[in-house]
Amino acid sequence: MGKTVQDILAMIREHGIQMVDFKMVDINGQYRHVTIPAQNFSEDTMVSGIGFDASNYGYAVVEKSDMVFIPDPDTAVIDPFCEIPTLSMTGNAMIIDSPENRPLPQYPRNIIRAAVQQMKDSGVADTMLILPEFEFYLFDQVGWEVSSREISASVDAVQSYWNSAVEGRGVVVPKQKNYHIAKPFDVSYECRSEMCMHMADAGIAINYHHPEVAASGQFEIEPQLGEVVHMADATMMIKYIIHNTALKYGKSATFMPKPVYGEAGSGMHVHMLLMKDGKPVFSDDEGYAHLSREAHYFMGGLLKHIHSLCALTNPSTNSFKRLVPGFEAPVTVGYATSNRSAVIRIPAYAKSPDKRRFELRNPDATCNPYFCYAAILMAGLDGIKNKIDPHENGWGPFDVNLYHLPEEEKAKLQGLPTSLDEALDALEADQDYLTAGGVFPKELLANFIAAKRAECRRMAAIPHPAEFESYYNL
Secondary structure (H helix, E strand, O other): OOOOHHHHHHHHHHOOOOEEEEEEEOOOOOEEEEEEEHHHOOHHHHHHOEEEEHHHHOOOOHHHOEEEEEEOHHHOEEOOOOOOOEEEEOEEEEEOOOOOOEEOOOOHHHHHHHHHHHHHHHOOOOEEEEEEOEEEEEEOEEEEEEOOOOEEEEEEOOOEHHHOOOOOOOOOEOOOOOOOOOOOOOOOHHHHHHHHHHHHHOOOOEEEEEEOOOOOOEEEEEEOOEEHHHHHHHHHHHHHHHHHHHHHOOOEEEOOOOOOOOOOOOOOOEEEEEEEOOEEOOEOOOOHHHEOHHHHHHHHHHHHOHHHHHHHHOOOOOHHHHOOOOOOOOOEEEEEEOOOOEEEEEOOOOOOOOOOOEEEOOOOOOOOHHHHHHHHHHHHHHHHHOOOOOOOOOOOOOOOOHHHOOHHHHOOOOEOOOOHHHHHHHHHHOOHHHHHHHOOOHHHHHHHHHHHHHHHHHHHHOOOHHHHHHHOOO
């Protein structure tokens, strides 16, 4: 049963809340916020909302930009990072119309809700459950400069192999040897445990946390499976908690996919399954890897649209520095069981019918999670609707290590985009599955593509330090 306005007012009284914070999401998937004194919060706040200018969020043209934000009481949590007692809520953006407001179609939370409604209307399922894995780096120092006189970036993690000669440190991790390493090498254990406790307080159940492969401060936190809209909200909160807890410990967290040259990149693998009337849609004892025909069609939809999906699941130029061979990142369009070299992996350990699922391995956490999860759902639904069989289309199953195939065999495989520009080209050509039912407005996709094209042009125009290494003395 959902929270009511009276429940929120009771929380304010019980916890001595002095400020109520409303967290909104911009087109890039970053939090912005507006705060009001707690005594100003009332039932009218939940009806009339908080006014804001959507043009500054990347959603609307200036002359039609006045919107209101309606908080969702079910998202109310006490913000642990505010010294003044603060209650935080997210919610939905609405267009100011008379006599009633209506959802702003471009707002991320409205898009994921629309995608879920599309799923329900299709009759395929009534619930999508997802589990995103959060890989990230924790640095002790980070700095960069992009100017006419200097283009540089530097990072440091005290336990990294490059500090082996630093007097007085002594505890260092060899390159690419950080996976599950224990104390004393795991120097951020308490920091990550506190992150997970904050997540639990925010209603986000956690499976575990652990050091990841990269010795330069890479880690992972994995939540439990959850309903897709809840997990989109949780993704924003998890990133918020990781960033803020890291700062408390004098560290800096980044979800940048490839912050360290020569070390593993950070992804956000997304596990998924569908339910209908409480029963698993993806389970079949007789199917390949015990997955149903609907599960295979869903995978087929993902693989058919994977190039355009990458524009939404991997929306940074840095994303494609991670999607390269040699670091367990996927590079091949295909599916397989227990095989991390294919873009879709079916985990062999998910044996019970209600846990049988697969993971999409290319996404990273620079994405707007609402766009990412909605696009994944829409691609999968398109696969089910059109009976797109991944095996018949030559996408697997690939039960071999695709990195180690002979070059002539690799040449026969279809690869992921190698740049953001390439992914944006695909999104321009392949977006009907996203706009079906009006879930993704065409205007939003056009604005998104234009903004990302501008990013690509800017990045392409900046000299790279490695270019000095290669070309300065020619």
